[in-house]
Amino acid sequence: MAVTIKQIAETCNISRGTVDRVLNNRGKVKAETEELIRSTAAKLGYKPNLAGKALAATKKNYVIGIILISEGNKFYDDVIKGIGQAEQEITDYGIRILLKTMKGYQVEKQLELLDEIKDKINFLIINPINDDRIIDKINQFSEENIKVITINTDVENSARLCHVGCDYKKSGETACGMLGLLTGGEANIGIATGSVKILGHNQRIIGFNKVCREKYPKFQVTDIIETNDDDVCAFIETQKMLQKYPAINAIYIVAAGAYGVCKAVTEAGREKDIIIISSDKTPEIIKLLREGTIKATICQQPWTQGYKTVNMAFQYLVSSVVPEKELHIVKNEIKILQNLK
Amino acid sequence: MAVTIKQIAETCNISRGTVDRVLNNRGKVKAETEELIRSTAAKLGYKPNLAGKALAATKKNYVIGIILISEGNKFYDDVIKGIGQAEQEITDYGIRILLKTMKGYQVEKQLELLDEIKDKINFLIINPINDDRIIDKINQFSEENIKVITINTDVENSARLCHVGCDYKKSGETACGMLGLLTGGEANIGIATGSVKILGHNQRIIGFNKVCREKYPKFQVTDIIETNDDDVCAFIETQKMLQKYPAINAIYIVAAGAYGVCKAVTEAGREKDIIIISSDKTPEIIKLLREGTIKATICQQPWTQGYKTVNMAFQYLVSSVVPEKELHIVKNEIKILQNLK
DNA sequence: AATAAAAAAGTGCTCGTGCACATAAGGAGG
DNA sequence: CCTCCTTATGTGCACGAGCACTTTTTTATT
Numbered sequence: 001m002a003v004t005i006k007q008i009a010e011t012c013n014i015s016r017g018t019v020d021r022v023l024n025n026r027g028k029v030k031a032e033t034e035e036l037i038r039s040t041a042a043k044l045g046y047k048p049n050l051a052g053k054a055l056a057a058t059k060k061n062y063v064i065g066i067i068l069i070s071e072g073n074k075f076y077d078d079v080i081k082g083i084g085q086a087e088q089e090i091t092d093y094g095i096r097i098l099l100k101t102m103k104g105y106q107v108e109k110q111l112e113l114l115d116e117i118k119d120k121i122n123f124l125i126i127n128p129i130n131d132d133r134i135i136d137k138i139n140q141f142s143e144e145n146i147k148v149i150t151i152n153t154d155v156e157n158s159a160r161l162c163h164v165g166c167d168y169k170k171s172g173e174t175a176c177g178m179l180g181l182l183t184g185g186e187a188n189i190g191i192a193t194g195s196v197k198i199l200g201h202n203q204r205i206i207g208f209n210k211v212c213r214e215k216y217p218k219f220q221v222t223d224i225i226e227t228n229d230d231d232v233c234a235f236i237e238t239q240k241m242l243q244k245y246p247a248i249n250a251i252y253i254v255a256a257g258a259y260g261v262c263k264a265v266t267e268a269g270r271e272k273d274i275i276i277i278s279s280d281k282t283p284e285i286i287k288l289l290r291e292g293t294i295k296a297t298i299c300q301q302p303w304t305q306g307y308k309t310v311n312m313a314f315q316y317l318v319s320s321v322v323p324e325k326e327l328h329i330v331k332n333e334i335k336i337l338q339n340l341k
Numbered sequence: 342m343a344v345t346i347k348q349i350a351e352t353c354n355i356s357r358g359t360v361d362r363v364l365n366n367r368g369k370v371k372a373e374t375e376e377l378i379r380s381t382a383a384k385l386g387y388k389p390n391l392a393g394k395a396l397a398a399t400k401k402n403y404v405i406g407i408i409l410i411s412e413g414n415k416f417y418d419d420v421i422k423g424i425g426q427a428e429q430e431i432t433d434y435g436i437r438i439l440l441k442t443m444k445g446y447q448v449e450k451q452l453e454l455l456d457e458i459k460d461k462i463n464f465l466i467i468n469p470i471n472d473d474r475i476i477d478k479i480n481q482f483s484e485e486n487i488k489v490i491t492i493n494t495d496v497e498n499s500a501r502l503c504h505v506g507c508d509y510k511k512s513g514e515t516a517c518g519m520l521g522l523l524t525g526g527e528a529n530i531g532i533a534t535g536s537v538k539i540l541g542h543n544q545r546i547i548g549f550n551k552v553c554r555e556k557y558p559k560f561q562v563t564d565i566i567e568t569n570d571d572d573v574c575a576f577i578e579t580q581k582m583l584q585k586y587p588a589i590n591a592i593y594i595v596a597a598g599a600y601g602v603c604k605a606v607t608e609a610g611r612e613k614d615i616i617i618i619s620s621d622k623t624p625e626i627i628k629l630l631r632e633g634t635i636k637a638t639i640c641q642q643p644w645t646q647g648y649k650t651v652n653m654a655f656q657y658l659v660s661s662v663v664p665e666k667e668l669h670i671v672k673n674e675i676k677i678l679q680n681l682k
Numbered sequence: 683a684a685t686a687a688a689a690a691a692g693t694g695c696t697c698g699t700g701c702a703c704a705t706a707a708g709g710a711g712g
Numbered sequence: 713c714c715t716c717c718t719t720a721t722g723t724g725c726a727c728g729a730g731c732a733c734t735t736t737t738t739t740a741t742t
Contacts, residue, residue: 001402002435004698015722020700030720050433051395052698055727058392059700061342092391094343094727170680177679181636182522211679295522331682334675338518338552339511345728356692361730369690393728396697400730435697 003044011040023048050319057318058094064313065121067113068151069129071103073256074282075302079152082306090314097310107131114141123313124148128155130199147316149323151309153200161316164309164328166300168200171332172207175252175277175298176216178334182275182295186218187250190241194229194255204254204279222248227257234260242268253278253294258285262293281335289337301330344385352381364389391660398659399435405654406462408454409492410470412444414597415623416643420493423647431655438651448472455482464654465489469496471540488657490664492650494541502657505650505669507641509541512673513548516593516618516639517557519675523616523636527559528591531582535570535596545595545620563589568598575601583609594619594635599626603634622676630678642671 005023009016014033021029022037023046029037066083070076080099087097098121100113107129114137117124124141128134128150135158138148142159154163179187191208193201205224212219222245227234234257242248242264251274253261258278265274271293278285278297288294308328315321346364350357355374362370363378364387370378407424411417421440428438439462441454448470455478458465465482469475469491476499479489483500495504520528532549534542546565553560563586568575575598583589583605592615594602599619606615612634619626619638629635649669656662 002399002432002698006698016699017701017723018721021721024700026701028720033720047433049396049399049435049698050430051392051399051435052727053700054392055390055396055697055729056699056701058343058390058727089391091343092388094390094392174677174680177677181677332680334677334680336515336518336522336675339515339673339675343728346730347728357729358693358731359691362691365730367731371690374690390728393697394730396699396727397729397731399697 002049003041003046004049005046008037008041008044008046011044012036048319054093054318060122062095062122062317063120064090064095064097064123064125064310064317065117065146066097066099066125066310067110067117068099068101068127069103069105069110070101070127074284075280076101078281078302079306082303082308083310084306085303086307086310086314090310093314093318095314095317105129107133110134111137118146121146123317125151125309125313127152128158129153130155149309149312151305162312162323162325162328164305164312165330166305166332167329168203169207169210171279171298171300172204172209172254173211174207174332174334175204175279176208176211176219178296178298179250179252179275179277180211180216180219182277183250185216187216187220187275188245188247189219189221189250189252190238190245190248191221191224192227192234192238192251192253192255192257192261193224194257195226196224198255201254208252227255227260229256231257231260231263233257235264236260238264239268242270249273250275251277255279258282258288258294262288266293281340286340289335289340292337296334296336299333299335301333304330343390344382344387345390346387349378349382349385349387352385353377389660394660395434401463401658403436403463403658404461405431405436405438405464405466405651405658406458406487407438407440407466407651408451408458409440409442409468410444410446410451411442411468415625416621417442419622419643420647423644423649424651425647426644427648427651427655431651434655434659436655436658446470448474451475452478459487462487464658466492466650466654468493469499470494471496490650490653492646503653503664503666503669505646505653506671507646507673508670509544510548510551512620512639512641513545513550513595514552515548515673515675516545516620517549517552517560519637519639520591520593520616520618521552521557521560523618524591526557528557528561528616529586529588530560530562530591530593531579531586531589532562532565533568533575533579533592533594533596533598533602534565535598536567537565539596542595549593568596568601570597572598572601572604574598576605577601579605580609583611590614591616592618596620599623599629599635603629607634622681627681630676630681633678637675637677640674640676642674645671 005016005019009019018029019037022034068076098117102109110129111133124146135155138158138160141148148160150160150163152165154165191205223241225237225241227237238261265271276294278294281297281299285297312323346357346360350360359370360378363375409417439458443450451470452474465487476496479499479501482489489501491501491504493506532546564582566578566582568578579602606612617635619635622638622640626638653664
């Protein structure tokens, strides 16, 4: 039989209200009474009943605001599906979601969206652009009691509660480990990244190089090209790379542009002798896996990222559960043709 | 603003009680009234508030009983961790868990446990032995309104609500696909299974063979040995196999006994030229991955199996959500050294 | 038409928490 | 000793659903 506030009140010979004030740190309680209540709560092993909390919370009509730079980026499709699942579950508790999407890293646009939803929401989930004005805005929200969680991209030096995302470095490590297994530990490698300016891309390369160094001394990274997350650019750059370095027999695709890279490889008639490994699981990449052009891809649980983040917001609003600052890093998953679904 | 029973009652000019009776199929309502209520509920988009339901349910002191054949089987360690996480969450709603474990496939023992917990529980999660007496017992529980979900092993022809487990066939397919990538599609393969009598083991082999046939015509399965899920036995049988078929250069470990298999391979000095792939992620297998003896392992989300199952029981008890009969099959995950954690 | 029985509909309390408001106790100043 | 003010504590209702119990309406029987 679970312990309730009423039971604590009775064992202390005191009213529910006072116990409630102590347990929710709402002050106005004599020091010794507080001490008594805290100790008996601990002794009886009090755990608040979430149903009660959630029911009381319905009065408040909470809304969780979400801003994603997701337009034109297939990766976010699954993130949004995860958000949708969580939404279904939390609307059962009377909490709603307000999702705004945008395209590209435009600071002005993101600031605009932030201003637009500010007075409509009680919590913010954002895929932030790393810019001082955005950081200021996050801090401002936080001070006005709209707490913030960042998703997929982070701004560490802000007042966000925590960050939910992936360990890009580990992702690169896994990619290299997988390539090690696929090649027998000997390969001449080309890396196709989106842009060397983007943190996540760099981190993946750092992880990749780490495993190269420590585990596969016969791996040689011959060239790194920038695709600008664009297939046309990826195609041209890959063509150049293959011409310049015909010895390359393995490619690690760090970000978008997989189709362009693969097209260049296929047109050069080298799809049989170049082993390609990629990131994420977009429809495009699934197709390339089916065709056998890409051998494996490293995913970062996009669905789980969306689902977990909304759930954390819910927990915060309903039961003031403050998430740990770290530890919300999703696993990296290896996908091959046979376990796509 | 979410729709409540009260709102439906008001728009119909009728009392809450009647609406409640209709929505919970408790009868004693005139046909036309029922029709009116159902249509307005649909029109307004009524979704019951879970917090309210859960709060009302606390009165009932629900207990979920769990019986697992987990002793001495490391696979279940993570299943139990998942159960533990779900337990933490649902005790917040005043629902408790009663876990009983047993060792080995002893029908008598399992029947005993079932009788022992029967009058203490409101829901049963069981890892059943495929035996008629167990099926009868499950049906009996179900009739007496203690609904049942099977986990990891199933008894299809019983009155269980659903089964949570993995797709063993898909697991075998993934293993074969991975081996295809690791060997370049050409290999002489030995399979080490637990017992040909166990359904899950067979299914994995069937899936493995399917991909062999369809995708890797140069794969040849030369031998299948039975380890009895025992390392000593696995060691001896593997030794025999390697002596008899020295051409074998790949091994698929279907079930337990990985340590024994690997020991035989290592002692024969063949760990460099035999590629081993295994199932599950026990501490023993992690060690073998670290040492490089095993190249990859195919897991079946044990944590998720435990977590999800308890959650489904919770949903059933609190909001009468009957799970779909199928569709509770966890994904199979490829793990290599670099993405173990 | 009167009465009993059955069917249908309505009422009020419970679950645990949160919070506004009401009340009580204690202390300072006149 | 009374008033005023501060601090401490108690009370009652709300949240949404469930269910026992009561009341009203309808139907059947004489």
